[in-house]
Amino acid sequence: MAQLNNVTPLFKDLAKVEHEHNIACKECSLYRLCLPLGLHSNDLAQLDKIIKRSQSYSRGQALFSSDTPFKSIFVVRSGSFKTTVQASDGREQVTGFYFPGEFIGMDAIYEQAYKSSAKALESSSVCELPFEKLQEFGATMPQLQVQMMSRLSKELSGDKTLMFLLGKKTAEEKLATFLLSLSRRFQDRGFSARDFQLTMSRGDIANHLGLAVETVSRMFTRFQDEGLISLQGKAISLTDQDKLKQLCG
Amino acid sequence: MAQLNNVTPLFKDLAKVEHEHNIACKECSLYRLCLPLGLHSNDLAQLDKIIKRSQSYSRGQALFSSDTPFKSIFVVRSGSFKTTVQASDGREQVTGFYFPGEFIGMDAIYEQAYKSSAKALESSSVCELPFEKLQEFGATMPQLQVQMMSRLSKELSGDKTLMFLLGKKTAEEKLATFLLSLSRRFQDRGFSARDFQLTMSRGDIANHLGLAVETVSRMFTRFQDEGLISLQGKAISLTDQDKLKQLCG
């Protein structure tokens, strides 16, 4: 696991990465964040063969929805996605945002059916992992199973944190927490923790945090007035991360 | 998997089950709901050996908390538990209630540390599964890994549903949904879907649903006035399940 200490810039050239659809796992800039971490190189080569590296999805396009038959889980390769669950009356909840190296669709394993849907927030691409094959491989690659469980557990843990946020935090705390969560994830991917793009709409943010769009908008202007952030359109800059951290509770 | 079709009463004698701490998995009344489902009998025998069948926990006693070193995941054997996450300022969120056959502690796998804590709601007992051993066994029992992933995924899926509840539902919808969720789980365990005990306090319910105790109390009295439920203390009876279902949204 020496790679973990060997932190290098992940995206020397984002545009280049976006077009290298058929790059092998071991050459992939996301390797450090991704499923194959810890696999032996011959196992990795096998895994490589079953991964379908998809063409890109454009803004708003669905990766899957609740009526898509379950076959695969996905890893974001470039861009970003949102997942939602919806009730029969049309209400929907944005359950998460997903960035490169993050997994989508793991909640479908149990029922062997997607009960949520996933949409691209911008021009994005994914690696598709056929679940049945993944299961087969698991029998001979215990390390792969460990990685999968670890991923599942990580998401579970994140969901508990979100439940706390939804159930107990104020609008101010929710938004501060959200911004710092994005920041941390961008940083993990070799981007700036301070300046980044909000690829999702205000509406998506509000929905995800259990707030109204207007509240998010007002809170953004307040954070700006107080010098915590600077915002133009979708570009945000966290100008006072320490104070933001204090607001999280 | 013929067992799935062979539904028999699970708890002929609850008191008896509670005291049979060392009953083997294949004799256990929870077998149908539990991890070993689908394992070959010699694998099962092996698994049996590593399971620690604990003495019982009394009301309020902690199964683990965030400072307990992570070693095991747990399956409820009898009774019930709640799990909570808490912030440094003392606020806490009840993230779930757990009944016989349900797993506790899976969100700790990723960080190899419990970030939540679990407390018994009544006199209860668990089966303790040492995680390291479970990993070892996984290498030779792919079916066990499948079961584990399936469990993790199930909880993930439930969490998404809860996020919707917390983010989008009204107090009325929250409570109706909660009661029916309990009802369904009791039914799965061979108990009445109509009459059961609320082993958790009103405070726990309120906290879990992102409400104030007073709101839960008022809603309970309203549901009673409208003839949807009948409540005395912790004993509840869902007298109009259909109408409750309509209230869920």
Next chain:
DNA sequence: AACGCGCATTGACCTGGATCAATTATCAGT
């Protein structure tokens, strides 16, 4: 450059559920 459209902001007002406060049950321990 003018148009159209969805997204975002801002203001005014309203309300579901929180908070505060006061009883009243429940129940565990002696």
Next chain:
DNA sequence: ACTGATAATTGATCCAGGTCAATGCGCGTT
């Protein structure tokens, strides 16, 4: 059976954040 502590109910009031409405902005299209 008594008793103190804790949990639950009920009522009165308040407010964070939702809803409604109007306007403004950015951006892709022709």
